[in-house]
Amino acid sequence: MAAAAGVEEEVTAARNLLAVLLHDLAGPEGHPRPQNRSVSRDEAEGELSEAVLRLVGGRDGPAWLTACLVRATVQQTLQGDLDSFVERKQDVVEGAENDVQTEDLLHFDALFKRCLNCLQDISSQWQMQLPSVPTNKRNLQVSIHAIRNTRRKMEDRHVSLLEFNQLFGLTDGVERSYFAVFDGHGGIDAANYAATHVHVMVACHEALTSDPARALKEAFQRTDSMFLKRARRERLRSGTTGVCALLEGDQLHVAWLGDSQALLVRQGNPVTLMEPHKPEREDERERIETLGGCITFMGCWRVNGTLAVSRAIGDIDQKPYVSGEGDVSSHTFNGTEDFLVLACDGFYDSVSSAEVPGLVLGHLQENGGDGQHAAERLVAAAKEGGSSDNITVLVIFLREPAKVLEDFLAHGSGEGEPLFDFGGGGVEVPSDHAG
Template sequence: MASEAPQQSSQPAEEIPGFLDAFLCDFPAPLSPENPAPWKLPGTVLSQEEVEGELADLALGFLSSRGAAPPLGSSLAHEAVSQLLQTDLSEFRKLPGQEEEEDDDEEEKAPVTLLDAKGLAHTSFNRLWEVCSQWQKQVPSTARGPPGPWLVSMHAIRNTRRKMEDRHVCLPAFNQLFGLSDPTDRAYFAVFDGHGGVDAARYAAVHVHTNVARQPELPTDPARALREAFQRTDEMFLGKAKRERLQSGTTGVCALIAGKTLHIAWLGDSQVILVQQGQVVKLMEPHRPERQDEKERIEALGGFVSHMDCWRVNGTLAVSRAIGDVFQKPYVSGEADSASRELTGSEDYLLLACDGFFDVVPHQEVAGLVQSHLVRQQGGGLQVAEELVAAARERGSHDNITVMVVFLRDPRDLLKVGAQGAGDVPSGLSEPETSTPQRS
């Protein structure tokens, strides 16, 4: 679910009955067929594989807008969607569109079951109503307890671009959203930077984490689960793009905190950095056409990398890996990279952002900017992302800008970290000496 406001994942258990009472007061009965649902799915049809992610995102967004804390909202969304998925969905089936029948690609002629989005939205709301009615009598324990004291500062702006094509995801109650009952606590955060339209970024913000939860490797190899989820989401979106004539793509970066281990995965030039005791720790190398290994991969496939205003694949895209970009496959790869790192408790925060931020704000300056904000706010970190976005804009960024700061300890404790040395990159982790031109 995309969250627009800073948040902490806590809601006293005694407030849950009040939330359910208010919901059932506003909606005293299930919707009749002639009454529209208070939410709407994008588009007119969904594939069977898209149903879980789309309906969970719809329900969680609606519940969050009404003030549900992440554990409650995620648990309600999961229960409503899982109950619906256990029913026969054939009543929502629609015939494939004419554009599918005209596709010349033999591989794409495999039948795709498409379901009526409007009918699913209506029925899923009534399922949610039934769950709220049941839980008014007895709330499950999974919906009561907070998954962790996450403090997340989030800010995004369209800037001078005509459209806002970024999307972001904040799921502190990942386990509750997917009904995972193993003892490992999980939280998921992501930023997606779309190009050529918002469809791919919106799609990735709904389906990457859903595909992560589906991976059998999640309990034993979370990094692999992240890579597989990116790949599967790319395949799903390419199918949708061919059916609906979509041309957009998106880079993306995500962080999954599982227990005491951080796992990250990325495609393209959206990035995540870790700040530990006031020092920036570089976790990844973004995918750009000018990287020697990326250039060689593209050329081996028959493509080329050329420099115009910046380095581009086949003279068009300024990123070498992305979800979508159907007409640039396989040169623009949907295969993500990943990395893992054990957390010791000395880490300060994660920062996830798109290239609209990192193209103008070097890694080594982030810690100083955050520290200055915390000093002025006496340890208050809720608005730090807004200040970082403003800093990027002041430095000349014209792109969409999205910044998410996930605090790994109380920001008031960070005031004890001296500013001396803040922002230095630990030995063995080097920063590029030249700035990267802004890309589109």
């Protein structure tokens, strides 16, 4: 009975979302103008998905329906011949041989108008016949907090896609969720671009179902290559670090570029998943110097006296010294994992990995096992620790927060001893696969 009632509530909420959406699309403000005026064919799916998600996702409706709407709308928009949307052709340089190729640039305003028409048509059809309510949704609580802090601009972006399968039409029965933090520098363009396209590159990768770690790693390279083309035609100079996590069944795949980081907490212990790309890393220094670059100390170690990270998407003026090739590690869950934290260097430069479990678990204890604002606790700790940078933190609870707290309370502590004492250490667990 409870399950049936839950499905009925989902159906009612879905129909309400469609009704509100159709009403708004029919009004004078229903057709917002997109920010991008021209896109390549490779960029079209990501840019349209982001635009529709912004339009639909801000409304109070089931997230699964939003994801399905985005998928169906974008798919229908891109069906057929897009030649009529070609605005101009752009010469681009490919490869080490400086091979010049021609790339079509599409008039995005016109393409987006078609997209809105498709959205209206699909919403009308689904009012009559809704898609099936998914029954195998991943049940994860996610806490997110991001602040500009004392910086003049906010150059961080983050992505949280619990409905990854619905967004990309994956029906193989394997649960997937995707999370990412991108920390931009020299402007927001590269971080915006990565937040729009990396997950699309993952989903479209031919190896997603057979080798998801490879798909995640190569998604960085593909996104970097695409952004460099845009950077050349629009004279963009920004870059971004990034860390992404793909949860797939009982597997965790983490890919990263630069110094944004992921941390897993298992039974109260921090588990090292990755090593940030810093110029002072011996392998990074050797790679850069072999290419003819240099590492200099100017307050911190920097590539060619400029960037404090050695890998990033973008940074066209520093290629190939600042590499767009990410690293990846894969891990198998055993059921004892508590939560995963993704954050930019504005957090990790002020809060050590060893402090994270106590901060989150202390927050749960103070709030009766409610983890909704756990990310705010971590951001506050970074500010108190002296961080003046943009700070973005995602906490993904891999078990119910109340259960995580209950397990720790069950272990207890000696009288007069702190409840959480992690000794300043951490556990470094070799990954199942790294590259």
